[in-house]
Amino acid sequence: LNIHSIAVYSDIDKNSKHVRLANEAIHIGPSKAKESYLSTKNILDAALKTNADAIHPGYGFLAENDQFAKKIIDSGIVWIGPTPETIISMGNKETARALAAESGVPICPGINQNELEEEGLEEKCKTIGFPILVKASAGGGGIGMQIAKDYNQLKEVIEKTKNLAGKAFGNSDIFLEKYIANARHIEIQIFGYGEKKAIHLYERDCSLQRRFQKIIEESPAPNIERETINQMSECAVNFASNQKYEGAGTVEFVYDVDNKKFYFLEMNTRIQVEHPVTEQITGLDLVEMQIKFALKINDYTMQQDKILRSGHAIECRLYAEDPSKNFLPSPGKISKLSIPKLTSNDRLDIGVDEGDEISFYYDPMIAKVITRGENRNDSINNMIQLLNEIEIEGISSNKSFLLTVLENKLFLEANFNTKFIENNLDFLLQKKEKIKSLKVDKEATEKLRKEKANIPPPQATPTIKKKSNQKEETSAIPVPPIIGEIYDKPKFLPGGDKYMLIEFGNVMDLELNFTAQNLAQAIQDHKVTGVYETAPCFASMLVHYEPEEIKFNDLKNEMKSLIDSLGPTDDIEINSRIFSFPTVYLDKWTQECIEDYSNKIVKKKSDPELITEVNNLESTDQFVRVHSGTEYWVAAIGFWPGLPFMMALDPRCKLTVPKYNPPRTWTPKGTVGMGGSSTSIYPDRLPGGYQIFGIIPVPIWDTKKSFPVFENNICLFKPGDRVKFVP
Structure with missing residues (x-):
């Protein structure tokens, strides 16, 4: 197109690849996204300063922000995207559902915000049928979604989702939908021409997800009748045309595998991360189409009968994360990056080079890896070969996990749904986890043995603002939902x-x-x-x-x-430090303590096994992944000098378990334990009642002030600190 490109960048991105490749680059603020990439003022000032003609928002940050779009348009700069009014109506899921229904698009049985306040809610829910999915009207990316299995749980989930939605999106409106357990996620790529009829560029299957986030996408969608896909496409085009939609967008559907029915899910008013899949099978450039339409360059419209596709394409999202540690991001410097010579069937959208760093400030995606083949098997085989030939060192990545999924028999047979990864996670991680666990235990054990040899504590980096004395067998105690106000x-x-x-x-x-x-x-x-x-x-x-x-x-x-x-x-802003602790989970020291209690006081199930059972987890390995998969907020210090009472910051990693009854007489120093939904670290050899399952090798209080971090306080933690347990 021969267009002069202007890149924007934050402090941490000043040497990034997109800055190096652009014709021009301009700084827009500090590394924190809210002070740079989410700052409407900074971006608009940069555009005006560089005399930019248009702004393309990409597929993240402000891409679906109607206020940002309006300010760009009001300033006289071309906005490459749909109108602010469309962004508003599609951004509210409840409004979008109503508009889709008006266009004749099938809607999943549900209850809107207004109906929630009416009488007979329980009967309406029974008519829909449990389980029911509770959604935030303004939500996205799986945030604000919860499942209720019965009406009592639904009442609790409704209030919880309202509170979460209000805090996350500034809008506490919610709605209910029938939860489809055996579902596929199919999206139709559309392109709208405003007053003219929209077109579609076929479908993408995005069913391979983890926590509602897509990992692998492909097209055509396997094992779904072509007639069904055609009906989805027709619905998507009619919907977009009725809204006089402008530019690229995606209409997403849930496909009920058991009943062979599809329902409207939502519409995304931006280019999608996975748009290369469509480009590989159609030979079209969606971003080029967006720019031509927005700037009215040459012949910027296309007819549906000119949109042809050929072959099969698949995309894998390559992330800097460690699947064996609950997909913990792995920021750091890429010490080696070897990319093979790409064939005509290969495509690699990558934002880094060897020597670049993956920042902890933003999404840890390394690249989008896309392959094409004459059929699905060819496409998958090409992907496996390309991933195997890509070499990355210096950081962890999910490459081996992607390969395991691609080689899985059920995936190859297209016998999967949106819960495939979640339901098979232990199996998909099994081989790697065994190797990792042996290595981690050995290293962490050595650290523990050296604790008395003056190992310094971790550096804190400021970042932001029924009693019984009888010896008897006890069974798992069911923990009811914690209802509070x-x-x-x-x-x-x-x-x-x-x-x-x-x-x-x-x-x-x-x-x-x-x-x-x-x-x-x-x-x-x-x-x-x-x-x-x-x-x-x-x-x-x-x-x-x-x-x-x-x-x-x-x-x-x-x-x-x-x-x-x-x-x-x-x-409210609170000064917060973050501490990362090497942690030996399922260690021998806490196990000895549990066995001593079981032999001398009350015979009981192993603490990790009890936590696993009470929280309906599949194994203690899964428990370790869940517990270590979030940061913990230090809410209070008490019981003993320096002992932190902490809560999980990610609600998906929240666990709960009853305390000992009666309590233990001793607990090893440095033990990590849980009681209720609180996690704590024992600063010394102490009595206690928390269920215990791990140990850290560093002191968290020191009366002798042996290390500089204890110079002003014998306790390591303060309320407002955050803690990360690293297996």
Whole structure:
């Protein structure tokens, strides 16, 4: 097209490949996305400064932000994408469902936001049939989706999803849909010409997913009747045409494998990550089509009968992540990158070169690997060969995991659904996990043996803002769902003669903990008379005060005034450090402790096995992957100097388990354990009641201040810190 390209970049991306390849590049801010790639002002200023004619938003960050699109258009710059009004209507899933229904597109049986408040909700749900999927109206990427198996669980999930949606998207509206267990995810690539009829560029099968995120995509969709795909395509074109859609977009459907029916899922108003799959089978360039249409270059329209396809294409997303560690991102420098000579059937969309770094600031995708073949088998074989020939060193990648999936018999037979990876994850990881576990245990064990030889603790990197004395066999204790609430107004309760307990709710909630910590800081900043110490916890705070200096009711009024002055929780910023600990899971030291308890006090199931059973996990290996798959927020310090009470930041990794009854008399120093949904680390050899399953080799409190990190405090942690357990 002979177009002068201008790249934008943040601090961390100043030497990145896209900057090197562009005709021109301009800096737009710090490494944090919200201060650069998500900053409408910075991007618009950069466009005006460089006299840009148009802006292409790509497929992430602000690509589906209607306000960004409007500001670009209002500034006189061409927006390469659909209108802001279309982005708004398609961005709200409930609105999009209603518009799709008006166009005659099949809609999955469901209940909208307004109907949730009406009587007879339970009967409506029974008519739809459980399980039911609860979705955030403004959600995306699987965020704000939860499944309810019965009506009692549904009531809890509705409130939980509303709260999550409100925090994540600023919109707490939700709707319900019938959950289709045996489903495929099919999307139709469309291109709209506004007042003229839209066209389609065939389908893509995106069923190979993990946690609602696509991993492998292909076209044509295997093992689905052509007539069904044709009907989907016709529905997608009619829908886009009725909306007078402009540019590239994707209409997504859920295909019910058992009943051979399809239902509208959503519409994405942007180019998709997987668009090369379509380009490989049609020979068309979707981005070129977008630019030509937006800038009205030459003959920018196409007729449906001119869109032809040939062969089969498949795309694999190559990520810098370690599947054996619950797909933990693996940022770092690429010390070696060897790419084979590509054939006419191969395509590699890659954003890095040897020597480049994968940043922890953004999505850890390395490349999109695309292959084509005359048929599906040829395409898969070409992909396997190409992946095997790509060599990457210096960082971990999911290459071996992709190869395992591609070589799996069920995948080769196209006998899969959207739960394929989730249901077969242990098997898909089995071979690699065995090798890894032997290596990790050996290294971590050596670290533990050297603990007394002055091993320094990890460096913290600031980053942001029924009792029984009888010996008897106990069985797994079922754990009911934890139902709690966030109080409309805090409760002020006496906690003894010199203590006030302030409760913000009775549920483990990050927002409530932010409020508690912010109040503690405000008390310190305002030097409230008579208050000597505060102890924030998950959803409450204990205030130590002197009654002779301030009375309970006066303190209560003072606290109310301070709380009112805090402002909305969305504006709270807390200084947070992150600690990464090498962790020996399923170690021999905690196992010895469990066996000692079982022999001397109460015979019980192994703690890791109990946690696995209570949380309906398939194995203790899966438990380790889940537990280590998130960062933990230090909500409070207590019970013993330096002992952190922590909550999982990723709700998908939240586990729960009952405590010991009666408790243990001893626990090894450095032990990692769980009680309820809280994770803790024992700073010394102590009694305790948490279920235990791992150990770290470094001290978290030190009265002798042996290391610099303990110079100002004998305790390593502070509320607001984050902890990552690395197996």
